[in-house]
Amino acid sequence: MLKLIRRFVSASALTLAMTAASAQEPIVIGVPAVQSGPVGVADHTDWTNGITLAVEEINAAGGVLGRPLEIRLLDLDMMSPEGNVAGFTSLIEGGAHAIASAFTIIPAPAMEAAAPSGIPYVHGNTSSVNVDLFQSDPERFRNIFQLDVGEVWYGTGYVRFLQDLVASGQWEPKNNKVHIVQGQISYTQLISQATQAAIAETNGEWEVGAITDIQFPVQDWSPVIRALQETDAAAIMIDHWVAAELAAFAQQYAFDPVPDSLVYLQYGPSQPEFLDLAQGAGEGMVWGTVYGVYADERGMEFREKYMARYPGTMGMVYTGGGYDAAYILAAAWEAAGDPDDFDAVGDAIRNIEYRGVNGFYRIDPETNSGISYPNMTDDPEAGQAHLFFQVQDNEHRIIAPEPFVEVPFVAPPWW
Incomplete structure (x- = not known):
């Protein structure tokens, strides 16, 4: 019996030791x-x-x-x-x-x-x-x-943002045209398609002014900027997500902008190198994310x-x-x-x-x-806000949606 008890105690000790080791x-x-x-x-x-x-x-x-x-x-x-x-x-x-x-x-x-x-x-x-x-x-x-x-909510939310910005009195667009510059990967194509669908649902409040295709890697933005000037749309959507290339766009655009157009860059400015590489040329540009750090x-x-x-x-x-x-x-x-x-x-x-x-x-x-707010829910504390930022004083500042606004929208330097 004593041997059995000793065997039981030893086995129990071993089990406890193994459990303790596992816990660590x-x-x-x-x-x-x-x-x-x-x-x-x-x-x-x-x-x-x-x-x-x-x-x-x-x-x-x-x-x-x-x-x-x-x-x-x-x-x-x-x-x-x-x-x-x-x-x-x-x-x-x-x-x-x-x-x-x-x-x-x-x-x-x-x-x-x-x-x-x-x-x-x-x-x-x-x-x-x-x-x-x-x-x-x-x-x-x-x-x-x-x-x-x-990603489709980027397109839906972008058109909502345009409408809300006008309704707030912060922007009086020069026309109702949106010029979409779209990349060729699935991500950007789906965003473009969703944007076009949301524009169509405005029943003429907004219209697609033009669509320009780009292919990664973009070596020269000059042809794109010429196309933007020809369309002269109130809203420009650069549907591309590579920060370094968006920074190159910002630098070229700053030298030859489209007067009074609102420039939106799809997501890429969220990456640290955008501000570093743009070197101030991104000032006034807007970008968005369905998944960003609140302020x-x-x-x-x-x-x-x-x-x-x-x-x-x-x-x-x-x-x-x-x-x-x-x-x-x-x-x-x-x-x-x-x-x-x-x-x-x-x-x-x-x-x-x-x-x-x-x-x-x-x-x-x-x-x-x-779940995305306000795209999928009206409750700001029931989802992740589709945040819109504007580059102000070379920093990213949240300008939409309420109640997460950090600062108001300001006129870009090319207006």
């Missing part, structure tokens, strides 16, 4: 991020920095379930399907408990690679392709969550922390996105109680309500993605 093992967040190449580096660096800042804070507060968080960074080749599959497969097989990605240019291969394991995969792809793929097989892609919304108390506190940790020009989108993603995963792991139970963690994310620095997160069960 890190919970791993796999972060596939582009480290080099023509596109994506700035956004992916912003995302990685944001996650790193959040993980440092979470670990300083004791971690999750008594365990520290660990970031496993992987250099992602996102320009090819094979590169996406290889990167995601490596993280999954390496024991990641979740994957957190800024975006992939080709979303489907990454989703297909993640789906069989059921691993929680959160991202900011801003892509209708993700929504379509999820809806094609909701069970298979159940644990893959787009934290923001599809409210929570957002400004984050900005200050981020700038202290990463001095220099700050990105206005994926810095906050990565930061929020880490806290969303931490909350889901706490709720599930076991990071290895992928479906329990997925259920926790699916039912989460979280107010982050990029707005309010709630997953739409029809799309497994976020």
Whole structure:
């Protein structure tokens, strides 16, 4: 009997020791991020920095379930399907408990690679392709969550912004024409199509003045600027997202602008290099994001922390996105109680309500993605605001929508 008791005590001690050891093992967040190449580096660096800042804070507060968080960074080749599959497969097989990605240019291969394991995969792809793929097989892609919304809302929200700016009395357009300069990738094409559809729904309040095609990489903006001058539209939409090329446009446009036209640059100025490369030429230009860092108390506190940790020009989108993603995963792991139970963690994310620095997160069960204000909800605290910024004094300042306005719109220098 004594031997049996000793054997039982030894076994119990071993179990407790193993449990204690397991409790100290890190919970791993796999972060596939582009480290080099023509596109994506700035956004992916912003995302990685944001996650790193959040993980440092979470670990300083004791971690999750008594365990520290660990970031496993992987250099992602996102320009090819094979590169996406290889990167995601490596993280999954390496024991990641979740994957957190800024975006992939080709979303489907990454989703297909993640789906069989059921691993929680959160991202900011801003892509209708993700929504379509999820809806094609909701069970298979159940644990893959787009934290923001599809790119089509950029087009819808842009036309709403024009209407609201006129209604506010801040802008009296010289005509009702919109000139769209569109890139040729799916992302920009879908934005252009959504913009055209929203313009058509205004019943003549706005009309498409012209559409000009561009092809990445844009070496010379002179032909585009000549086309803009010929159309002389009140509103100019440069539907392109590469910051360095938008900075080149801004520099060329500053020397030969279209008088009294409102210039909107699609998303790209959010990346730090835009202000750095434009060197003041972006002054007065407007840009937007469906997934950006607010300028409210929570957002400004984050900005200050981020700038202290990463001095220099700050990105206005994926810095906050990565930061929020880490806290969303931490909350889901706490709720599930076991990071290895992928479906329990997925259920926790699916039912989460979280107010982050990029707005309010709630997953739409029809799309497994976020909700946009004011595009999809009238409640400013029920989604992520479609923010419009204007470059003022070489800084990005929020000019729409209410109640998140930081400063009023000002006349650009070429007016």
